Amino acid sequence: xxxxxxxxxxxxxxxxxxxxxxxxxxxxxxxxxxxxxxxxxxxxxxxxxxxxxxxxxxxxxxxxxxxxxxxxxxxxxxxxxxxxxxxxxxxxxxxxxxxxxxxxxxxxxxxxxxxxxxxxxxxxxxxxxxxxxxxxxxxxxxxxxxxxxxx
Amino acid sequence: xxxxxxxxxxxxxxxxxxxxxxxxxxxxxxxxxxxxxxxxxxxxxxxxxxxxxxxxxxxxxxxxxxxxxxxxxxxxxxxxxxxxxxxxxxxxxxxxxxxxxxxxxxxxxxxxxxxxxxxxxxxxxxxxxxxxxxxxxxxxxxxxxxxxxxx
Numbered sequence: 001x002x003x004x005x006x007x008x009x010x011x012x013x014x015x016x017x018x019x020x021x022x023x024x025x026x027x028x029x030x031x032x033x034x035x036x037x038x039x040x041x042x043x044x045x046x047x048x049x050x051x052x053x054x055x056x057x058x059x060x061x062x063x064x065x066x067x068x069x070x071x072x073x074x075x076x077x078x079x080x081x082x083x084x085x086x087x088x089x090x091x092x093x094x095x096x097x098x099x100x101x102x103x104x105x106x107x108x109x110x111x112x113x114x115x116x117x118x119x120x121x122x123x124x125x126x127x128x129x130x131x132x133x134x135x136x137x138x139x140x141x142x143x144x145x146x147x148x149x150x151x
Numbered sequence: 152x153x154x155x156x157x158x159x160x161x162x163x164x165x166x167x168x169x170x171x172x173x174x175x176x177x178x179x180x181x182x183x184x185x186x187x188x189x190x191x192x193x194x195x196x197x198x199x200x201x202x203x204x205x206x207x208x209x210x211x212x213x214x215x216x217x218x219x220x221x222x223x224x225x226x227x228x229x230x231x232x233x234x235x236x237x238x239x240x241x242x243x244x245x246x247x248x249x250x251x252x253x254x255x256x257x258x259x260x261x262x263x264x265x266x267x268x269x270x271x272x273x274x275x276x277x278x279x280x281x282x283x284x285x286x287x288x289x290x291x292x293x294x295x296x297x298x299x300x301x302x
Contacts, residue, residue: 037217039224040233053232053271053296061236062220066188066213073190081204082191085212091238120204145204 006080008149009121012111020071020104025059027098033063046098058095064102064138065090068129071104077125081147086122088142094135101132109141120147157231159300160272163262171222171255176210178249184214197249209246215253215289216241219280222255228276232298237273239293245286252283260292271298 027046034043038060041048046057073083096102106127114121122143129138178197185194189211192199197208224234247253257278265272273294280289 033217037221039221042233042235053235053298060217060220062213062217065216066184066211069211069213070188070190082193084193084204085243087240087242089238089240092236147204 006078007146008080009111009114009123009146010149012077012108012123012146014108014111016077016108018072018076018106020075020106023067023071023102025063025067025096025098025100025102027057030057030059030063030096030098033066034060038062054095057098059097059100061090061092061095061138064092064096064129065140067102068104068127068138068140071102071129072106072127076104076106077108077144079144079146080149081120081145084145086143086145088140091139092137093139094137096131096137100137102129102137104129114148118148120145122146157229158297159231160262160265160274160297161300163228163259163274163297165259165262167228167259169223169227169257171226171257173252173254174218174222176214176218176247176249176251176253178208181208181210181214181247181249184217185211189213205246208249210248210251212241212243212246212289215243215247215280216291218253219255219278219289219291222253222280223257223278227255227257228259228295230295230297231300232271232296235296237294237296239291242290243288244290245288247282247288251288253280253288255280265299269299271296273297 042052042054049057110124112122127140193203193205200208261275263273278291
């Protein structure tokens with residue numbers, strides 16, 4: 001990986017990897033996020049959550065996705081123009097829990113050739129968000145828009 | 152659509168549709184969400200955003216996803232056991248902007264047959280999140296976990 005500043009599309013190679021820093025997910029934050037954006041008992045009420053599929057308070061998958069983004073913006077692929085997604089596929093194999101410490105490991109899995117005359121192109125990144133036990137709580141395959149290196 | 156309480160897997164038919172209420176997205180909320188989870192200039196700084204691909208402040212795609220979830224939890228498919236996603240595909244064809252009024256239109260596109268003896272099964276839902284001009288700002292295809300009707 002090029003450590004000499006942001007990467008342009010021309011610089012990126014399949015197999016480039018990254019590992020982010022860590023994020024501690026508190027019960028307070030799980031409830032706060034879910035109260036605003038995913039207000040369901042298994043995300044907002046520890047007692048009611050015990051009697052649901054989750055068997056206890058679990059973070060919203062959208063919260064996991066948002067934390068994953070924060071970790072990648074802070075220390076992921078340092079892309080020229082920023083980290084801009086055109087679309088993605090997500091899975092949430094197991095839920096996050098209060099007190100989890102999350103980090104993200106990622107890899108470039110495809111670099112779509114630049115079309116002639118276009119100022120930007122796509123790359124495909126795959127990432128796994130893991131908890132403190134190494135268990136994958138989210139997989140993400142995202143198409144990112146990356147500028148061509150200026151002439 | 153069954154209006155007599157939450158839907159079990161057995162009750163759900165392909166072609167069932169829903170339309171949510173509306174959500175007004177303020178510049179303050181765009182900046183607040185992004186400052187916490189997607190801290191990039193085009194999401195946090197209206198002036199700096201003018202000089203980026205977006206040409207002005209734009210909401211994070213993860214913020215659009217979170218708002219879409221809120222709208223669907225409040226008035227979407229009323230599923231027994233809640234709205235629980237196993238995974239999804241997302242696209243963000245155009246960004247959200249400060250002052251946008253968003254709503255979601257959705258449809259059940261697949262009901263995976265229940266496996267014998269299993270207490271729950273999957274359905275696939277497709278939704279579009281639209282702004283006040285009817286422009287699609289997000290598409291979502293999600294696999295949801297829905298309980299079988301108790302004996």
